[in-house]
Amino acid sequence: MEAAGDAVFRLNAEGIVLYASRRAAEMTGGLDLTGRPLGLLVELADRPKVDSLIAQATASSEPSKSNVRIQTASGVIWVELQVSSFISPGGDTELMAVGRDISTQQATEERLRHMATHDALTGLPNRSLLSDRIRMAIAQARRTGRGFVVLALDLDGFKKVNDALGHPVGDALLRVAAMRLTETMRNVDTLARVGGDEFVAVLPGAVSEAEIQIIARRMISTMQLPFEIQGHTLYVGTSIGAAIFPEHGDSEVKLLAHADTAMYRAKETGKARCVVYNHQKFTAPEHDVSMEAAMFQGVRDGEFLMHYQPIVDARTRQIVGFEALMRWVRAGQGMVSPAQFIPMAESNGLINLLGAWALKAACVQVRRFEEAAGRPLYISVNVSPRQFRNDQFIDILDEAMRLSGLAGQQLLLEITEGILMSDPEHAESVLHAMASRDVRIAIDDFGTGYSSLAYLKRFPIATLKIDRAFIKDLPTSVKDAAICNVVLSLASHLNLTTVAEGVENEAQLNFLAAQGCGMIQGYLTGRPLMPEDAMELLKSGQPMALDAVAMK
Incomplete structure (x- = not known):
């Protein structure tokens, strides 16, 4: 056990540490857990996982395992913790817990998950994650009876910048635009990039048309400030269309389509403004x-x-x-x-x-x-x-x-x-x-x-x-x-x-x-x-x- 590359703990049936290997001491930064519950090793939020592993291992001859976080001197690491039971020479039921550092593997998986759900250029949620957020907002709205708003945003004048100065400048402009728009939003809101210079925002909670216009004006104002990009002073704006759940659509497809319709109406009638969808005026x-x-x-x-x-x-x-x-x-x-x-x-x-x-x-x-x-x-x-x-x-x-x-x-x-x-x-x-x-x-x-x-x-x-x-x-x-x-x-x-x-x-x-x-x-x-x-x-x-x- 001392020679093992993984951390090894010997526990009694109640999960009290009887022995910890040299690697266990290194992993915990020298923390001595002898005579104390193994659960103290992990982050508070993961302690129920440890209790569950101990209970399962005690009740079954099969080992059980779970991924938990451990606080070390150099930061939090991810550990795959496996607990199994055995009978000691004295005839008592004891447990062995083996912890393997999987921080690198976990970080790689997290990066892959992030790449699958986020835009590579701006770091914002992509269309896939946006779809999940809208479905969650619909489910929550149906439970609470409080609606939410979907905003479709398109940058005014971006194509000219991209064509005249090239994609590197255009990409840099999109990154700054994404940061500016994000700063105008609450923590509970979602801003996604869905392609090109098109963005979609989801604003949970019942929002009146007056509140929508206040939020939109904040977005429009921040986008009208000059952009200093790679030695160029650039000016672009944004046109916004809004659709409210459930008045303007009871599904993801309808809400996005109607917000998009309203956004194009905003472009047609002057740009740099927000138009709220209207069933009577904005047929499709x-x-x-x-x-x-x-x-x-x-x-x-x-x-x-x-x-x-x-x-x-x-x-x-x-x-x-x-x-x-x-x-x-x-x-x-x-x-x-x-x-x-x-x-x-x-x-x-x-x-x-x-x-x-x-x-x-x-x-x-x-x-x-x-x-x-x-x-x-x-x-x-x-x-x-x-x-x-x-x-x-x-x-x-x-x-x-x-x-x-x-x-x-x-x-x-x-x-x-x-x-x-x-x-x-x-x-x-x-x-x-x-x-x-x-x-x-x-x-x-x-x-x-x-x-x-x-x-x-x-x-x-x-x-x-x-x-x-x-x-x-x-x-x-x-x-x-x-x-x-x-x-x-x-x-x-x-x-x-x-x-x-x-x-x-x-x-x-x-x-x-x-x-x-x-x-x-x-x-x-x-x-x-x-x-x-x-x-x-x-x-x-x-x-x-x-x-x-x-x-x-």
């Missing part, structure tokens, strides 16, 4: 194969049509133009919400075909409206991100103007702030090409996205469309009134025209007119109309679309 029709097939069939069968909503001068109350809005009447099912089919068309590329058709149809139609009204009118058409990025977009614009004979000033093309942010250089090139044709450019839903004033200086913007979110509580809301006043004053000083969306009553109209708003649209001036109804309205000569025709 691109995953509905049957609807997608029906959409292609609908294009072939002519199921898509255009409606036109009147745009009225806020002072004279005369119709000055229309906004063209696409509609889909699906065979056998009736009207399909644009919130369903527009994202699907954007995803599968059909938006290029539909958008080109809508632009040409709207330009031709406004000329017919002019004939009915006997005076010039303008048409406003929405341009989707995918349309705008299409290399043939300017050619399509030229063809629409040529076919209709429409002057550039009579065409207003609406774009979102997200289009400007995604690729400013490309956006500037396309916008100036549009402006060279005298086509006017509007920023849609101004104030709800990034709202950078630099846009108004850099790009040839002609019109600001004030989002309905700032109109619906006018004139009683002091904050909405203040926001509208600021936007209208800004537009006036920059010589930009303004259109207020979602105007539904006279009080809103009177307030906006008094503050200098140029034009309005909404249910007060008329719902979106079929072309023939819009023609009838124009022929009636009504200064304001308040009659039965307008309210169809």
Whole structure:
């Protein structure tokens, strides 16, 4: 026993040490356990294991073993402890415990386990461990009745850094970004890297939308600070999407998908912001194969049509133009919400075909409206991100103007702030090409996205469309009134025209007119109309679309 390479202990049936070998003394740093329980050798948390080994060995002739931790002078080591019983020469039951140092083996296994569940670059949990954490959070939420939140994060501008400076700089940036994000989170939260510059966070506990925004702002703020990487000063941000259990999904797949959908909405509407998933607004029709097939069939069968909503001068109350809005009447099912089919068309590329058709149809139609009204009118058409990025977009614009004979000033093309942010250089090139044709450019839903004033200086913007979110509580809301006043004053000083969306009553109209708003649209001036109804309205000569025709 003295010559053995492993530590050897002789115990009585109660686990009291009768003898310890030389190697045992070395392993314990000279600690003399003679006459004391063997359990004192190991860490407090592992003592029940020793008691169990002794009880099993006493009750059975088979040896029992377990891995335990021992505190030594140089730190904690892992030991495989095996206990077996034997009959002493005096006829008593005694025990022999053999301890083998397995620290190196344990460290290797721990490294392998860590590698299997963690990202090699950042050290964060990987997709596998994230999946386990989400399943655990779901189980806990069902037991306690308290929900949790899944955040999907994507770095804004990372691809440009990676392409321009190379992967070593990109990898270093990801490591620093991971550390910054981790510092904003609690110990109970999980932050995982799921690929590229994509991260997912799991926040246990019932979290309100207000709390989500506070957490997200903390993340966004820390990511907006400059990164000093290998001699380069870099700026990236993060866009965040949030999904709440169980409101937005009762499974791992649904929560991740919906958080991802919300994150892409955050990117589209300005970046550097957090968007919480909404079932009504954020449908995921691109995953509905049957609807997608029906959409292609609908294009072939002519199921898509255009409606036109009147745009009225806020002072004279005369119709000055229309906004063209696409509609889909699906065979056998009736009207399909644009919130369903527009994202699907954007995803599968059909938006290029539909958008080109809508632009040409709207330009031709406004000329017919002019004939009915006997005076010039303008048409406003929405341009989707995918349309705008299409290399043939300017050619399509030229063809629409040529076919209709429409002057550039009579065409207003609406774009979102997200289009400007995604690729400013490309956006500037396309916008100036549009402006060279005298086509006017509007920023849609101004104030709800990034709202950078630099846009108004850099790009040839002609019109600001004030989002309905700032109109619906006018004139009683002091904050909405203040926001509208600021936007209208800004537009006036920059010589930009303004259109207020979602105007539904006279009080809103009177307030906006008094503050200098140029034009309005909404249910007060008329719902979106079929072309023939819009023609009838124009022929009636009504200064304001308040009659039965307008309210169809």
